Amino acid sequence: MVESFLKSKKHVFWEAFLVTIVVFFLGLLIGFALESSRVDEIENYYSESEISLMDMLAFNNLLDNQINCGDLIKANIDFADKIYLEAQVLEDYEDSGKLSESIKISHRKYDLLRTFLWINSIKSLEKCQNNVDVVVYLYEYDTQDLTKIAEQKVWSKVLGDLKSERGDKLILIPIAINTDIITLETMVADFGVLKFPLVIINNNDFIDDISSVEDLEGYLVK
Amino acid sequence: MLDFLTNLYLFYTFVSLYFLTLFILIYFQNRNLLFYSPVFEKELSLSIVIPCYNEADSIGDTIQHHLSADYKGLKKIFVVDDCSKDNSYEIIKKYAKLYPQVIALQTPKNTGCAAGAKNFGAKFVKTDLIGFSDGDSFPKKDAISNMVGFFNDETVGGVTSRVLVRDRNNLLEKLQSVEYKIIAFTRKLLGFVGGIYVTNGPLSIYRKKAFDEVNGFDEKNLTEDIEITWHFVKDNWKVQMSLASLVYTVVPSNLRIWFKQRIRWNVGGIQTIMKYKKSFLEKGMLGSFILPFFGLSWVLAVFGLCVLVYRVFRTIIVRYLSTFYSVQAQTTILRLQDINLSPSILFLFGIFLFVFSLSFNLLALSYSREKDYKGTNPFQVGFFMFFYLLLYPIVLITSSYKFLRGYNKW
Numbered sequence: 001m002v003e004s005f006l007k008s009k010k011h012v013f014w015e016a017f018l019v020t021i022v023v024f025f026l027g028l029l030i031g032f033a034l035e036s037s038r039v040d041e042i043e044n045y046y047s048e049s050e051i052s053l054m055d056m057l058a059f060n061n062l063l064d065n066q067i068n069c070g071d072l073i074k075a076n077i078d079f080a081d082k083i084y085l086e087a088q089v090l091e092d093y094e095d096s097g098k099l100s101e102s103i104k105i106s107h108r109k110y111d112l113l114r115t116f117l118w119i120n121s122i123k124s125l126e127k128c129q130n131n132v133d134v135v136v137y138l139y140e141y142d143t144q145d146l147t148k149i150a151e152q153k154v155w156s157k158v159l160g161d162l163k164s165e166r167g168d169k170l171i172l173i174p175i176a177i178n179t180d181i182i183t184l185e186t187m188v189a190d191f192g193v194l195k196f197p198l199v200i201i202n203n204n205d206f207i208d209d210i211s212s213v214e215d216l217e218g219y220l221v222k
Numbered sequence: 223m224l225d226f227l228t229n230l231y232l233f234y235t236f237v238s239l240y241f242l243t244l245f246i247l248i249y250f251q252n253r254n255l256l257f258y259s260p261v262f263e264k265e266l267s268l269s270i271v272i273p274c275y276n277e278a279d280s281i282g283d284t285i286q287h288h289l290s291a292d293y294k295g296l297k298k299i300f301v302v303d304d305c306s307k308d309n310s311y312e313i314i315k316k317y318a319k320l321y322p323q324v325i326a327l328q329t330p331k332n333t334g335c336a337a338g339a340k341n342f343g344a345k346f347v348k349t350d351l352i353g354f355s356d357g358d359s360f361p362k363k364d365a366i367s368n369m370v371g372f373f374n375d376e377t378v379g380g381v382t383s384r385v386l387v388r389d390r391n392n393l394l395e396k397l398q399s400v401e402y403k404i405i406a407f408t409r410k411l412l413g414f415v416g417g418i419y420v421t422n423g424p425l426s427i428y429r430k431k432a433f434d435e436v437n438g439f440d441e442k443n444l445t446e447d448i449e450i451t452w453h454f455v456k457d458n459w460k461v462q463m464s465l466a467s468l469v470y471t472v473v474p475s476n477l478r479i480w481f482k483q484r485i486r487w488n489v490g491g492i493q494t495i496m497k498y499k500k501s502f503l504e505k506g507m508l509g510s511f512i513l514p515f516f517g518l519s520w521v522l523a524v525f526g527l528c529v530l531v532y533r534v535f536r537t538i539i540v541r542y543l544s545t546f547y548s549v550q551a552q553t554t555i556l557r558l559q560d561i562n563l564s565p566s567i568l569f570l571f572g573i574f575l576f577v578f579s580l581s582f583n584l585l586a587l588s589y590s591r592e593k594d595y596k597g598t599n600p601f602q603v604g605f606f607m608f609f610y611l612l613l614y615p616i617v618l619i620t621s622s623y624k625f626l627r628g629y630n631k632w
Contacts (some may be wrong), residue, residue: 012251012415013511016244023243024236027574031567038564096566099228144532146536150543212552 017214031099038093039102045086046109050215052079053116060120069128076121080171083113084163087174108179115184118173122203133220134171135159136200138188141176148197154210155197161213166220228568230529235571239521241515242578248411249585256410256589257466260371267349268366269298273339275332277357278308280472284357285317285324293366295351300325302343305332310357336423336437337446344438352430358472359424360388367465369427372462379432379459380451382421384410386592393605394480398473398597400587400606406465407586407622413463418508419516420448421461425469432459443497445490446629452498455508465589481617489629491516505558520618527615554618580607 056075090103090110095102121134136149138158139152156174163172177196191200199207201219270288274281281301288299301324303311311328329342340354351373355361361383369381384406410420421428426447429605436453439446454461474480495517501509502517548555566578580603587598 012244012630016240016247019243019247020236020240027235027567027571028232028524031401031570034567034570096564096569099567146539147543150540150547153540153544154547154551154553157557158551160554181414209549210551214552215546 028099035097035100035103038097039100039106042086042090042093042103042106042195045089046106046113049079049083049086049113050111052082053113056120057116060123069124070207072124073128073132076117076124077168080117080121081171083110083117084172084174086110087114107176108181111141111176111179111184112181114175115181115187116172117171118175118187119183121171122171125202132169132171133166134173134202135162135216136203137172137174137197138177138193138200139174139197151210152197155199158211158213158216159199162216165213165217169222173217227529229272231568232569234522234526235575236569237518238575239578242575242582245408245411248414252411252414252606257413259368259464260374260468262367262371265295265375266351266370266373268293268296268351268370268546269300269347269349270296270353270355270366271340271343271347272299272301272355272357273304273336274301274306274310274314274357275304275336275339275345276306276310278306278310278313280358282313282317284355284359285314285321287360287362289321289323290362290363291361291366293370295349295370296366297323297349298325298347299323300327300343300346301340301357302337303328304339305329325548333441335441335444337441337443340349341438342442342447344433347430350430351427352433353425353427354423355425355469356423356471359385360470360477361425362468365425365458365464365469366427368466369425369464372464373427373429375460377458377460378429378462379427379454379457380421380428382409382418382427382451382461382463383425383467383469384463384465385422385424385469385471386590387473389472389475390595392475393602395473395475396602397606398480398582399603401610403590403598404583407589410463410465413461415511415513416455416460417515418461418463419451419455419512420445421451421454423447424471425467427504428454428486429459432457435459440497442630443490443493444486445494448490449494449497452494452508452512455506456498456501456514458506468592470477481620484614484617484619485624485629486488488617489585489625492520492621492625495520519552523615523618527619530615541559576607583607 056079059075060072087147089109090107094107105138118136120133125134137155139155140148143149143152159174163170175184177184191206193206193208195208197208199211199216201207201216202221205219207216207219272281272284272288277284285299285301288296299321301314303326305328306499311326314324314326318324325346327340327346333339333342336356343440344352351370353366365383369383372378372381386400386406387395387402390396390399403492409418409420428450432454433450436450436457438450438451440449443449451461474483495513498508498513502513503509545555583603583606587603591597
């Protein structure tokens with residue numbers, strides 16, 4: 001009887017190995033599928049945002065000679081709000097994305113979109129006398145520096161609070177500066193800033209020390 | 223390219239999944255044989271050796287339990303006093319006077335370890351089989367008779383029993399009770415593939431020939447019961463376990479003694495790994511399973527703890543700094559939006575593994591119902607899985623440190 005106990009002993013190690021491989025890879029496939037569905041969702045948002053951006057740029061060109069500042073600023077605000085909300089979804093998915101790199105590519109695309117928005121908002125500010133403030137938040141993507149991670153967490157909260165308080169009177173554009181976007185790098189180099197995270201208000205004021213909502217409101221002129 | 227931590231998590235998941243699957247497959251292939259005890263074809267003669275050091279409170283009860291064993295081949299019970307400082311030896315002598323089966327022995331001087339007293343007692347044994355029990359262990363009446371049948375197979379060198387906890391008064395004892403039940407179940411499963419890695423101290427029986435061949439217990443090793451088992455397996459003696467042989471034992475009732483006991487077990491484990499390291503990946507169960515299983519568990523637990531400590535430490539620093547900056551910026555420290563409701567696949571893997579191991583543990587516990595005790599309550603199982611097991615890597619790291627420092631005392 002004891003002999004019969006041991007007959008199958010070697011097979012079971014291989015059987016367990018095969019079952020583990022099947023279950024493990026099934027799990028990985030589910031993981032890839034889950035992350036892929038999240039990327040697809042982000043891609044859909046992105047496509048819509050891209051259309052919105054094109055529309056806004058076209059609108060900008062159309063109105064070059066007969067500027068309707070109200071509509072232009074409203075288009076900027078709507079677009080900024082849209083991609084700000086999408087950025088929050090993207091951030092959640094990024095934190096959860098472990099297997100695929102696609103979500104990082106989406107992040108770059110969004111950063112490029114936000115850079116466009118920043119450029120457009122600079123132009124808009126030049127063209128129009130308006131009562132909207134533009135706050136650009138430049139941060140480091142995927143940093144390992146613990147102080148920076150903590151600072152960036154707090155900056156996100158403070159700027160989120162500021163946006164909630166000011167609503168349609170504020171365009172908030174968070175952009176990661178280290179995602180290899182040449183346009184962005186050139187703009188940042190033009191400003192001559194080296195320390196991040198950094199908040200730029202109306203392309204005039206540069207704040208790199210953690211500040212309260214009240215402090216920031218002091219810089220908002222409108 | 224996946225980052226280092228993701229690769230590490232996936233590796234841990236794979237290894238844990240493999241061992242859980244292995245145990246489940248062994249269980250399904252052998253579930254009808256779990257409590258099987260072969261009927262002995264020949265009544266082999268047996269002597270039991272009980273080492274004793276300062277166990278006046280329990281030694282009498284231990285002897286009494288052995289005397290009430292229903293195995294007729296039990297010839298002698300050698301109770302070896304290792305120069306106790308209490309009145310253990312007087313109690314042993316009293317039993318020796320009352321029962322001719324009981325032989326009172328005393329070592330010339332304290333050997334400093336159970337192995338010393340066991341080897342001393344073994345010198346007096348002339349029977350086919352030699353059994354060992356601790357001075358605070360209490361076998362059930364049929365424990366021995368359920369073990370002897372395994373020796374029908376001439377290649378079986380040792381048979382071990384199922385040890386459960388006798389006193390379950392406080393939480394620590396209750397958690398150890400859960401642990402012992404799960405250990406007994408998994409050890410039995412390992413028995414089906416020849417992978418038993420320890421013949422426990424509370425009650426194990428060896429073929430005297432095999433015992434002599436391996437020169438008895440290694441007195442330099444802190445876990446002589448692990449060492450002798452590995453020696454048996456290395457020398458191609460089979461080791462079996464009888465789940466039907468129930469032995470109750472006394473376990474540490476406070477954390478300090480528990481920690482000390484676990485340090486000894488683990489330092490002994492490392493000593494054994496080092497002693498047999500040359501057999502690593504050699505043909506046979508010792509080299510191909512027991513050593514890698516033990517070694518891998520140890521490395522993974524220690525490394526896992528280091529990673530965990532690093533992660534926790536990092537999180538604490540970030541939390542501290544965030545709180546500091548949040549106060550500075552007069553913003554909320556924690557918001558509902560900070561909770562990520564999109565779980566990662568690694569988190570889902572973790573949940574799956576947890577449910578899988580919980581199911582396995584519950585399965586193990588379902589095979590450990592006892593007449594005289596209440597069943598294990600879910601709170602104990604939860605506490606065991608969430609807190610008790612987390613203490614183990616700390617024990618392993620401390621043991622490794624103590625091993626390197628040459629710790630070698632009981």
